[in-house]
Amino acid sequence: MSQIARFVPRSELKKHEGKFTSSSFLKLMNDLRLSNLGEPVSDIVKVMISPNDNEKDLKNYTLTETNKLLKFGNKAQVILKHYEVQQGKESEIIEVAQAWIASEEGTVFKEYVAGQLSIETTTDEMHDVYNDYIKIPEIGEEHEELLVEIMYDPLSCIRSGSCCIFENQRYEHCGKTCGIYESAGGGTAINSYDSCCRTHDIQIRGKTGKDRCTPHKNFMSCTKGLKAPGDTTMRNGIRADALANGCGII
Incomplete structure (x- = not known):
């Protein structure tokens, strides 16, 4: 997109x-x-x-x-x-x-x-x-x-080894170019929110269009009620991508 x-x-x-x-x-x-x-x-x-x-x-x-x-x-x-x-x-x-x-x-x-x-x-x-x-x-x-x-899904990975940063917090799996399938990040999840991002990365890998809906819905369910730096930014990004791919409001 x-x-x-x-x-x-x-x-x-x-x-x-x-x-x-x-x-x-x-x-x-x-x-x-x-x-x-x-x-x-x-x-x-x-x-x-x-x-x-x-x-x-x-x-x-x-x-x-x-x-x-x-x-x-x-x-x-x-x-x-x-x-x-x-x-x-x-x-x-x-x-x-x-x-x-x-x-x-x-x-x-x-x-x-x-x-x-x-x-x-x-x-x-x-x-x-x-x-x-x-x-x-x-x-x-x-x-x-x-x-x-x-700043939805910001490209904030840098060469020093830190991965995507939301509100000065470095994550290992949250962010567009971070995670186990990317060139940066992929280490042990730093908190529950990062764990939800890791699961989302696994579930959405290779998916396009409406096939992205279930992974997105699972992420919103996983993170509901969790508090973490950048939480609203991440959920807004997932919601926008879900709408853009025909999933409806999640």
Whole structure:
């Protein structure tokens, strides 16, 4: 699959804002009482995912992921994710929301899929919703938009021997080019999350299209409720690949 991502320029924001005014998104924002936290720093990132020329079984499949980032400082951080899956003339809309809310016990993380609470757990630190996006310098000053490198499955292996790094944590099996079948990593799993990645690597090896669905679903089940550096980034990456390969929302 090929991927292009960019921050939406100010001139186009209105065209995309309507994607985040659905009843489920509005209800979520109201339930979380985010309006009491003041005006957030906000951006919209659009990600286009389409099959490569050699992926003939997916040639009519495209996935557009539009993310609204809301940063309320150290009080709360929210990502509203609007997925549109296009297969020929048919399309499907899927909504996912992820929120990190400061509380006396720590940071409460909540994930909603299609309006339903899927995960609720407590973490030690407030997540930065901008961490998954690396801005690429503009081609010229006349261009308002910024291309971004999206940090789903980042290619972060380096020659020194450390493998893929999420939030400064080195993994042996988590990441696109890390694991027992790759040139880096492949050692003893460092934690339960890394073990889930190892199992996922084994199950998905050589799989294309909808054959990737079961390994992806197993990974989401394996990691549900686990806490680890980069956990949300990894699950977002697996979810996006599942949608792009016709698996539906997982």
